[in-house]
Amino acid sequence: MHVVIIGAYGSAGVAVANALAEEDVDLTLVDDGEPGGGLCILRGCMPSKEVLSAAAHRFQVRHDHRLSGVPEVDLDAVVETKNEHTSNFASHRRSAVHDLAERENVEFVHDTARFVDDRTVEVADREIEADYVVVATGSSVNVPDLPGIDEVDYMTSADVLDSTEFPDSGVVMGFGYVGIEMIPYLSEACGMDITVIEHDERPLDEADPEFGDELLDLYREEFGIEVLTETHEQSIEATDDGVRLHVDHDGTDETVDADELFLFTGRRPALDGLGLENTALDLDPAAGAGTIEEETIQPGPDWVADTMQSRDDPGIFAVGDVNGKEPILHVAKEQGMIAAENILADAAGEGLTEYENVHHHVMFSGVGVYPFARVGHSLESAEEAGLDVVTATRRASDDGVFKTKDVPEGLARLVVDANDGTVLGYQGLHYHADAMAKTMQVIIENGMDVRDVPDRAYHPTTPEIIDGVVRETAAQLD
DSSP states (O other): OOEEEEEEEEHHOOOOOOOHTSSSSSSEEEEOSSSSSHHHHHHHHHHHHHHHHHHHHHHHHHHOOOSOOOOOOHHHHHHHHHHHHHHHHHHHHHHHHHHHHHHHHHHESSOOOOEEETEEEEETTTEEEEEEEEOOOEEEEEOOOOTTGGGGGOOOOHHHOSSOOSSSSSEEOOHHHHHHHHHHHHHHOOOOEEEEESSSSOOOOOOHHHHHHHHHHHHHHSSOOOEOOSSSEEEEESSSEEEEEEEETTEEEEEEEEEEEEEEOOOEEETTSGGGGGSOOOOOOGGGGGEEEEEEEEEOTSOOOOBHHHHHTEEEEOOEEEEESSSOHHHHHHHHOOOOOOOHHHHHTOOOOOOHHHHHEEEOOGTSSOOOOEEEHHHHHHEEEEEOOEEEEGGGGGSSHHTTTTTOOEEEEEETTTTTOOOEEEEEETTTTHHHHHHHHHHHHOOOOGGGOOOOOOOTTTTTTHHHHHHHHHHEEE
16 A cells, blocks of 8 residues: 655654554655744744743733843844754654655655646656545645735734844734734734734634633733724725725724734645646535635635545545644644544545544743633533533632732633533633643543542642632532
């Protein structure tokens, strides 16, 4: 059996490769990355946390009345350090892929791959007829279809990560994952006056409303960011000094002028140039899968099943950001492992396994000082699922340890099955919420009864907030 993996440097592709390299499979790994190493390492979660850490140090000094003076962030040093670290991380990833290629059944081709027929891939100067092809090409920046957008300059998150100079003001389109992380950095580290366009009443769509409201208060009051809620972009134009964004703000036409436009409007599957029109994958709008407009492929949500197998060709699998399901690093890895398992099962004529994961997201909001984490159900998602639940909500300021560490903002919520006490979900927007997500993952994925969770923190530690919501929900059950 011969398997081709397109996008072998990325987290999803390398997960498939690692799993199949151990099997009786001929593998061709293809990636044209320069230098290569995957989106997360080069342009995503790794470099963003690097620059956020510098802003976090400044933020905490600025807010601590026990300290005098506010340090300036040396953006040249920030970017230089980030580049050094990510270069090392990417080199390690490339070495791991190249080490795989030392095996007798594995080859690596540093070039571009393109489908020329069903499961036939053109790589360099040859065509490879494969039994299975895994597409793991990641995602690219999503540029919204807004009148005037092609006539103005803008910066994406990748530009922000590499920049050492910024103008005085900026307007931001996009207040999802990328925006929530990058916007406070622009304010805190880069000293910019920032206006954010938010379509809804509040951000954090996956959270209960209280958390979105808390985030709004935090960004407005602690970072001085102007957030225009219930606002929609209508058009944009260049001015002598920068850009002018025309918006509908709660039913009123308004304009926002700024020196720079920042596009944090998400990402879309990177499928352009793969030659999908030469395969059985039907992306014609009539098929309900998606569209091809001006050579830009916009796949629909159902073109890949939960088994990671494409809907139209059982020999093509898609993993990671490219399948449009859930663009999260740990999900990409897990999808890669499921895809490898299912390729072997399909070849053996066996049933395939669907990928299921417990909701487990972390956003490094508030420059990482006040991260948001959700594991399992929110109250809203539990009620939508028809579950009978009890909840407890606790503010960080209720526990003295957050005050002593000078990080008193935020809150946490626990969602518990009212019938048997099973812990169903946790949300936290507070200091160390990211670190606590793993603890909550273990509790939730193992189906623990809240009454069996040890009520013991080693004071003074921030997980006391977990003890508080555990005690409250357990008391409601009793």
